[in-house]
Amino acid sequence: MQAEIKKxxxxxxxxxxxxxxxxxxxxxIIKIExxxxxxxxxxxxxxxxxxxxxxxxxxxxxxxxxxxxxxxxLCGCGGSHIPLLKKWQxxxxxxxxxxxxxxxxxxxxxxxxxxxxxxxxxxxxxxxxISCRLLEINEVYLIVNSAYKLAYENLSKVVxxxxxxxxxxxxxxxxxPDPDLYIVGEETAxxxxxxxxxxxxxxxxxxxxxxxxxxxxxxxxNVETLSWIPLLLKSPERFKNKHPKLVTxxxxxxxxxxxxxxxxxxxxxxxxxxxxEDLSFIEVGGISGGLIPKKLINVNYDVNGxxxxxxxxxxxxxxxxxNTRDPLLExxxxxxxxxxxxxxxxxxxxxxxxxxxxxxxxxLDSNETDESISWLHSVSETMQQTSxxxxxxxxxxxxxxxxxxxxxx
Amino acid sequence: xxxxxxxxxxxxxxxxxxILQVAKKAGLPIPTICHLPGLExxxxxxxxxVEVEGHNKLLPACSTVVEENMQIQxxxxxxxxxxxxxxxxxxxxxxxxxxLNTQVREYxxxxxxxxxxxxxxxxxxxxxxxxxxDYIQLAQEKCIHCDRCIRACRDSHIINRxxxxxxxxxxxxxxxxxxxxxxxxxxxxxxxxCPTGAIYSDR
Ligand code: SF4
Ligand code: SF4
Ligand code: FES
Numbered sequence: 001m002q003a004e005i006k007k008x009x010x011x012x013x014x015x016x017x018x019x020x021x022x023x024x025x026x027x028x029i030i031k032i033e034x035x036x037x038x039x040x041x042x043x044x045x046x047x048x049x050x051x052x053x054x055x056x057x058x059x060x061x062x063x064x065x066x067x068x069x070x071x072x073x074l075c076g077c078g079g080s081h082i083p084l085l086k087k088w089q090x091x092x093x094x095x096x097x098x099x100x101x102x103x104x105x106x107x108x109x110x111x112x113x114x115x116x117x118x119x120x121x122x123x124x125x126x127x128x129x130i131s132c133r134l135l136e137i138n139e140v141y142l143i144v145n146s147a148y149k150l151a152y153e154n155l156s157k158v159v160x161x162x163x164x165x166x167x168x169x170x171x172x173x174x175x176x177p178d179p180d181l182y183i184v185g186e187e188t189a190x191x192x193x194x195x196x197x198x199x200x201x202x203x204x205x206x207x208x209x210x211x212x213x214x215x216x217x218x219x220x221x222n223v224e225t226l227s228w229i230p231l232l233l234k235s236p237e238r239f240k241n242k243h244p245k246l247v248t249x250x251x252x253x254x255x256x257x258x259x260x261x262x263x264x265x266x267x268x269x270x271x272x273x274x275x276x277e278d279l280s281f282i283e284v285g286g287i288s289g290g291l292i293p294k295k296l297i298n299v300n301y302d303v304n305g306x307x308x309x310x311x312x313x314x315x316x317x318x319x320x321x322x323n324t325r326d327p328l329l330e331x332x333x334x335x336x337x338x339x340x341x342x343x344x345x346x347x348x349x350x351x352x353x354x355x356x357x358x359x360x361x362x363x364l365d366s367n368e369t370d371e372s373i374s375w376l377h378s379v380s381e382t383m384q385q386t387s388x389x390x391x392x393x394x395x396x397x398x399x400x401x402x403x404x405x406x407x408x409x
Numbered sequence: 410x411x412x413x414x415x416x417x418x419x420x421x422x423x424x425x426x427x428i429l430q431v432a433k434k435a436g437l438p439i440p441t442i443c444h445l446p447g448l449e450x451x452x453x454x455x456x457x458x459v460e461v462e463g464h465n466k467l468l469p470a471c472s473t474v475v476e477e478n479m480q481i482q483x484x485x486x487x488x489x490x491x492x493x494x495x496x497x498x499x500x501x502x503x504x505x506x507x508x509l510n511t512q513v514r515e516y517x518x519x520x521x522x523x524x525x526x527x528x529x530x531x532x533x534x535x536x537x538x539x540x541x542x543d544y545i546q547l548a549q550e551k552c553i554h555c556d557r558c559i560r561a562c563r564d565s566h567i568i569n570r571x572x573x574x575x576x577x578x579x580x581x582x583x584x585x586x587x588x589x590x591x592x593x594x595x596x597x598x599x600x601x602x603c604p605t606g607a608i609y610s611d612r
Contacts, residue, residue, distance in 0.1 A: 183573070198570070203452055203472060344554065344570060344577030346453045351498035354529050354575050375526065382494040385467045385487070386455040393466075 033257035036273060037246065039231050039238055040120055040260070048122040049165055051233040052129050056165070062134055065233065072232040072239035077112075077246070078102055078222030079314050079390070081303050087219070088135060091209035094217035096135055100194065100208075101128055101142040103151075103223045104176045106185035107286040108337075110317045112246040113223040115258040117144065117151035120227065121158045125166070127226035130233075132169050135219065139170050141194055146175040182341040186389050187220040189343065200343045201389035222315075243302075245316055249274040251283075252322035261301065263313075268297040271320060278322040281406075285314035287334045288394035290401030291327050310401045312394070327406050332360040334398035342391060349392030352383040356399055373409055413479040428459055428470040428481055439483050440492065440516040442499065443555040444471035445602060451556050456495050456516065460485045467491055493520050501525035502553050503605050510604045529575070540581050542588040544595040545610050552579055552607035558599035567591045568599060568608075579608075 034040065054060050066085070075081045101124070105113040116124055128140055144152045156173050159166065177184050177193060184193050188202035191213050212218020224246055232239050243263035247270065250256040254275035261270045271282070281293045284301075290311040292299075299305050306312055321330065338353040359376045362368045380396035387393045403409040411424050415432055422431040427450075432439050443454040450472035458467035462480035467488060482488060496517050500506050506514060506523055517523060534549040541547040554577060559568045567588075571580040582591035600610050 200570075203450075338574075340574045340576075342574045344573045345451075346455060347495055347498050347502075347553070348455055350554065350574065350577060351502050351529065355498075355501075355527065358527055372526075378490065378494050382491045385491050386458050386469075386495065388452070 034115055034119065035255060035257040035259055037115075037258060037260045039235065039244055040116075040123070043120070043123065043231060043234065045122070047234070049126050049129075049162065051230040052126050052133075052165060054233075055130060055133060060233075065130065065134060068233055068236060069229065071236065072228075073243055074225065074228055074232060074239075075243070076222060077224035077228070077316070079107075079312075081313060084221070084225055087209075087221075090207075091135070091217055091219050094210055096137055096209065096212075096219045097139060097216040098213045098218040099128060099132060099135065099137045099140045100187075100190065100213065100218055100220045101140065101223060101226060102185065102187065102190055102220055103142060103144045103148070104179070104185040104190065105145050105148075105223070105315070106179065106182040107288075107315045107317055109250050109319055110248050110286060110315050112248050112258050112316055114145070114148050114151055115246070116223055116227050117148060117155055121151070121154040122162075123227045123230055124223055125155065125158045125162070125171070127229040128171070128221075129166055129169060130229050131219075131221070131226055137219070138168050140172065141213070142171060142173045143176045143190060143194065144173065145179050146177065147179045182337075183343040183389075183391060186391060188389070190220065191218065200345045201391075203388060245313075247316035247318055249318050249320070251320040252277055252279070252325070253320050263302045264300050264305070266297070267299050267301045267318075270301050271297065271318060274320065276320045276322070278324075279320055280323040280325060281321050281327050281330075283317075283319040283321070283330065283398075285312045285397075286317035287337055288391070288397055289314050289317065290397050290405075291331060292401065292405050293327075296405065310397065310404060312397070327402055328360075328363055331398045331402040332357075332364060335360040335395075338391070338395040342395070346386075346388045346392065348383045348386045349388070349395065352379050352387070352392065353395050355379045356396055360399060373403070376403075411475060411477045413475050413477075413481065415481045416483055422475055424475070426475055428461075428468070428473050428475055428479075429457060431475055432459075432470065432481070432483055437483055439470045440519070441471055442513055442516070442553075442604060443557060445557055445560070448557065448560040448602075451560065453554065453556055454495065454499070456492055456499070458488055458491050458495075459483050460488050489520070493522050496520050496522040497525045499553050501527050501529045503551055504528050508551065508606055510606075513604050534578060537578055537580065537585075540585060540587050542593065542595065544612055545588060545593070545597065545600065545608065547579060548607050548609065549579060550607075551605045553605055554579075555604060557602040557604070558608045561598045561602045563596070563598065564592050567593050 070085050074084045103113050159171050183189050184199040186201045189199045193199040208218045208220055244260055245263050247259050247261050249259055279294050281291055283289055283291050335357040339357045342349045342353045344350045362372055380400050383396050384393050410421050413420055415437055420435055429439055439457050441457045452469035452472045457470040459470045460482040461468050538547045538549050562568050569580055572578050581588040597610055599608050
């Protein structure tokens with residue numbers, strides 16, 4: 001099955017062909033260390049699948065499970081931050097047939113899903129099995145970043161060792177395309193990839209829960225989101241008035257790694273643990289996120305707090321930079337990235353990303369003018385308003401936040 | 410029938426129609442480039458963007474189906490500004506305005522856009538033009554990726570977009586096949602639909 005899908009995919013022109021992948025190498029060399037991930041550490045191997053067993057043995061009812069998820073306020077951890085139940089509820093009238101678990105984690109400098117799949121694969125499989133029971137789904141596509149070889153093996157092992165518990169669920173653990181293909185992480189592009197088509201996002205509507213994989217209603221969830229389900233059933237108190245979430249802290253810090261944080265805490269407190277050295281500025285939300293100077297780190301790390309600064313949580317990526325770094329250069333790297341990674345489908349994004357790069361080049365050369373700055377704002381606005389998917393909508397965030405917070409423009 | 414309003418004018422329209430269709434019928438034309446009646450909508454150029462109450466993003470009129478009580482603005486400042494930028498993008502990517510087809514040039518002049526600040530086309534793209542056949546030729550560097558040729562072709566595997574970002578290309582068949590090595594029957598259906606002359610036939 002896997003080989004078949006890959007073959008079909010690669011035959012769709014050379015979209016999936018890419019040069020020597022620096023990104024894969026980087027994903028392989030960075031140590032994936034969990035630090036202060038207390039909820040995960042508190043879950044021992046012996047407890048694996050206990051929550052699922054409780055459900056199978058009718059010790060807790062489906063309604064009780066749903067209530068617990070509702071009370072926890074668990075939100076999509078892949079970047080949407082939409083309450084999980086809201087997403088599921090929208091799908092119920094369409095009788096979802098497939099669950100797609102997105103483990104591509106294409107966002108550079110992000111390894112939280114890798115961390116889970118590598119060290120806690122049983123949590124993810126348990127979470128997805130519980131979801132399948134609740135949603136009456138028996139076909140799952142779990143797509144793993146193809147640089148995550150060990151994680152893939154660990155997951156496959158958990159699936160094959162627990163066939164009894166998973167007997168009504170058909171779980172396809174599959175590799176994604178070349179991890180350089182950032183855009184395939186977009187949920188509808190992922191559906192196209194699974195179907196063997198070019199991994200371009202689809203026009204929405206129809207939404208995946210209306211017409212997803214092979215036109216059937218499909219639920220797409222992130223690895224982290226589903227992994228929290230067994231944890232919240234086991235320790236509801238962890239979620240009392242709190243929203244735990246994993247973040248990846250990296251950059252000029254002594255202790256890079258995966259941290260469990262409470263959403264809403266101040267960014268300052270969150271990054272404190274990583275022990276930054278000579279902190280100068282921060283990138284929040286990954287490469288499509290924004291840059292802020294050190295003086296703004298008092299902001300609350302959640303959707304509302306960050307949006308006031310034009311930032312988003314994204315997939316929980318935070319990078320810290322010391323005073324030898326230049327925010328302008330970092331911003332230009334993002335612009336370059338998007339110019340390469342736009343899937344090329346729609347005009348606002350394909351052309352807009354090239355305009356953003358031209359503008360950042362102007363800034364690097366100190367050639368910007370009032371006119372080019374105002375053009376840049378129009379370009380950004382148009383990309384946000386008219387791009388088909390999140391990539392085009394977010395691609396201008398780095399340059400806009402740079403202008404706002406570092407240049408007062 | 411359902412009730413909607415376009416530019417504050419109340420209308421009763423057929424359910425299941427797109428904003429573009431009902432606006433046209435009401436005598437309120439909306440510019441389009443990638444849209445072509447009879448072909449599936451892909452909404453890639455976004456020049457038909459309109460503002461719909463309750464949506465914080467502009468929606469493509471060519472594929473958005475009308476809903477009861479929809480309040481649509483086809484000429485708001487936000488809409489017109491976005492169209493201007495997009496038209497400039499099209500001109501930038503095509504490499505000028507003169508060789509765009511009359512219809513697109515007319516929309517450009519209505520929007521008051523007649524040039525672009527940057528011209529983006531990459532001369533390297535020209536290398537790929539050699540894959541065309543004797544009958545159907547490609548001037549890749551003029552292409553604005555409206556996808557019309559892809560959709561007009563009877564076989565969905567013959568013309569494809571490949572690569573991505575600023576390197577997006579039209580290619581034929583699997584990977585970099587010659588058009589002659591695909592199932593192309595030289596019917597020429599892709600040629601007249603092209604608004605830019607990027608795919609052409611000099612026969
Ligand atoms: S916004 Fe960019 S990445 Fe998304 S569909 Fe359009 S071109 Fe592709
Ligand atoms: S060749 Fe012409 S019809 Fe085909 S995508 Fe390019 S501009 Fe559109
Ligand atoms: S005409 Fe509607 S998006 Fe191109």
